[in-house]
Amino acid sequence: xxxxxxxxxxxxxxxxxxxxxxxxxxxxxxxxxxxxxxxxxxxxxxxxxxxxxxxxxxxxxxxxxxxxxxxxxxxxxxxxxxxxxxxxxxxxxxxxxxxxxxxxxxxxxxx
Amino acid sequence: xxxxxxxxxxxxxxxxxxxxxxxxxxxxxxxxxxxxxxxxxxxxxxxxxxxxxxxxxxxxxxxxxxxxxxxxxxxxxxxxxxxxxxxxxxxxxxxxxxxxxxxxxxxxxxxxxx
Numbered sequence: 001x002x003x004x005x006x007x008x009x010x011x012x013x014x015x016x017x018x019x020x021x022x023x024x025x026x027x028x029x030x031x032x033x034x035x036x037x038x039x040x041x042x043x044x045x046x047x048x049x050x051x052x053x054x055x056x057x058x059x060x061x062x063x064x065x066x067x068x069x070x071x072x073x074x075x076x077x078x079x080x081x082x083x084x085x086x087x088x089x090x091x092x093x094x095x096x097x098x099x100x101x102x103x104x105x106x107x108x109x110x111x
Numbered sequence: 112x113x114x115x116x117x118x119x120x121x122x123x124x125x126x127x128x129x130x131x132x133x134x135x136x137x138x139x140x141x142x143x144x145x146x147x148x149x150x151x152x153x154x155x156x157x158x159x160x161x162x163x164x165x166x167x168x169x170x171x172x173x174x175x176x177x178x179x180x181x182x183x184x185x186x187x188x189x190x191x192x193x194x195x196x197x198x199x200x201x202x203x204x205x206x207x208x209x210x211x212x213x214x215x216x217x218x219x220x221x222x223x224x225x
Contacts, residue, residue: 004153033213042115042202042216043154087153097206098144098167099214101153 002026004102006088011108012078020073020105022088030091033099034062034073037085046073046086075107083109113137115217117203123223124193132188132220136205143186144214145178146202154202160186193224 003025012018024032031050035043049055049064049071061074073086085106089099116135124130136143142161146154147170156170162183171178175193180186190197200221204214 035216040218040221042218044216045213048213089153097142097212098156098159099146099154099204100156101146104151104153106151 002090002092002100004088004090004100006086006102006105008103009106009108011110012075014078014080014109014111016078017074017076018078018107020075020086020088020107022071022073022102024069024071024088024090024102026069026090026092026100028093029066030093030097032062032064032071033089033091034060034071035087035089037087037104039084043087078109080109080111083107115203115205115215117201117217117220119220120218121221121223123225125225126194127192128224129189129191130193130222132190132201132222134186134188134203134205134217136184136186136203137215138184140205140207140215142206142212142214143180144204144206145186145188146204147172148200148202148219150199157188157201190222193222195224198222198224 006022034046037043047062059076085104088102091097145157148154158168160180175191177189200219202219203217206212206214
């Protein structure tokens, strides 16, 4: 089966940097996605990693270590609008590359 | 439209009623997925279509759940004889079906069973 763990909640200050960790145990790994989800809204794509290393996209970066089953999402220069849930999801090579999600990390950005 | 749409956005049903939830994927997207998201949790896979073929329904929680995509575009998730534990947000997602393609999610249907 699949097992994906991430912290339930985190709090950070506006302008700061926060790192959200995700560990996974899965078979048929096809890559790891991070999605952002504001309350009552659809998850929206942030990043995709399939090879080890860091992918940077503006204020957001995502890191993957396949050997360790570990990823993190790094958010820089936090803004109030970054308050949301961040979902770590692993793509597996069955069911059309279905996504298996962690429980999500609720990030609260304070002034 | 530009994105995935779902209707209705909110549905309240009495226990035992049947409900039908609709998903309009992005035009041209081959793959369509249904997920169930309980409050405060991550989405959980229900079923997957490639065009009109339902290739995986391993996540459907019971035989009261049924999904179809008869023409390979719009999909309907039907829940018969709803129970309180069916209360959740039902998310639909579509993708181009290439290996690294992101899934685009709709806003979901929030189902409340009283």
